[in-house]
Amino acid sequence: MSNTSENTALIVVEPELVPQLQRRTTFFDTVLTEVGHALQVISRSAQASRPNPAGRPALNSESTLSPEQQRHAAGLMRVNHVGEVCAQALYRGQAVLVTDPELKGLLHQAASEEVDHLVWCDERLAELNSRPSLLNPVWYVASLGLGVVASKAGKPYNLGFMAETERQVEQHLDQHLASLPEQDERSRKIVEQMREDEIAHRTTAEQHGATHLPAPIRLAMKCMSKVMTTSAYRL
Numbered sequence: 625m626s627n628t629s630e631n632t633a634l635i636v637v638e639p640e641l642v643p644q645l646q647r648r649t650t651f652f653d654t655v656l657t658e659v660g661h662a663l664q665v666i667s668r669s670a671q672a673s674r675p676n677p678a679g680r681p682a683l684n685s686e687s688t689l690s691p692e693q694q695r696h697a698a699g700l701m702r703v704n705h706v707g708e709v710c711a712q713a714l715y716r717g718q719a720v721l722v723t724d725p726e727l728k729g730l731l732h733q734a735a736s737e738e739v740d741h742l743v744w745c746d747e748r749l750a751e752l753n754s755r756p757s758l759l760n761p762v763w764y765v766a767s768l769g770l771g772v773v774a775s776k777a778g779k780p781y782n783l784g785f786m787a788e789t790e791r792q793v794e795q796h797l798d799q800h801l802a803s804l805p806e807q808d809e810r811s812r813k814i815v816e817q818m819r820e821d822e823i824a825h826r827t828t829a830e831q832h833g834a835t836h837l838p839a840p841i842r843l844a845m846k847c848m849s850k851v852m853t854t855s856a857y858r859l
Contacts, residue, residue, distance in 0.1 A: 666764065668746055672739065677817040678809075681751055696804075700800045704741070704797070704814075706760065706763055707853075708742040711735075711767075713765075715732070717775065718774055731786070734825045741818045783833055786829040786834065788837050789845070797819040801816070
């Protein structure tokens with residue numbers, strides 16, 4: 625029996641060629657990702673990355689609220705839920721076409737934290753025997769589309785949209801903190817944490833070069849927000 629030696633070829637890949645061998649993410653991949661994310665939000669299957677600031681509900685924790693107070697708290701939390709649907713859809717829409725890696729990272733980070741808020745509000749609505757807005761799919765698509773359009777405006781304006789969005793959300797949350805029933809501590813803890821996060825998002829955008837948006841754009845955003853909050857309180 626003859627012994628045969630087999631030579632194994634060792635292929636050495638130069639480090640600078642590695643990125644070329646990796647599969648590039650296509651626009652179609654991005655579209656599929658966004659469709660999957662939208663379905664998670666609309667189907668209420670999204671997961672929070674942080675625990676609910678209100679903690680676990682105590683038995684009969686809603687017994688201290690009258691039916692009217694419970695309905696009012698649910699209306700406010702439904703408005704907050706819609707606000708988070710819009711904010712994270714807006715940021716994800718902006719991130720679709722931006723090429724600046726730092727800006728894309730800031731937008732995705734903010735969108736991720738808005739999903740936390742979304743889940744917390746959804747959990748609180750369930751505790752209040754209520755539900756999210758029936759118009760959420762409409763608001764999600766509209767906000768995502770607005771974000772995609774805004775993404776071509778350049779980094780300062782993209783950050784400006786982020787800063788102005790958070791500024792207006794802060795104002796709504798301040799109003800809700802003043803309007804929530806005093807004994808509704810669970811809703812209040814959630815709103816307080818949301819407000820803290822929104823301030824951080826706005827500050828981050830400003831520190832990275834957010835430009836002040838023109839008055840007509842700010843007014844249009846306020847008008848859209850007014851329509852959204854008015855409809856979401858009841859629908």
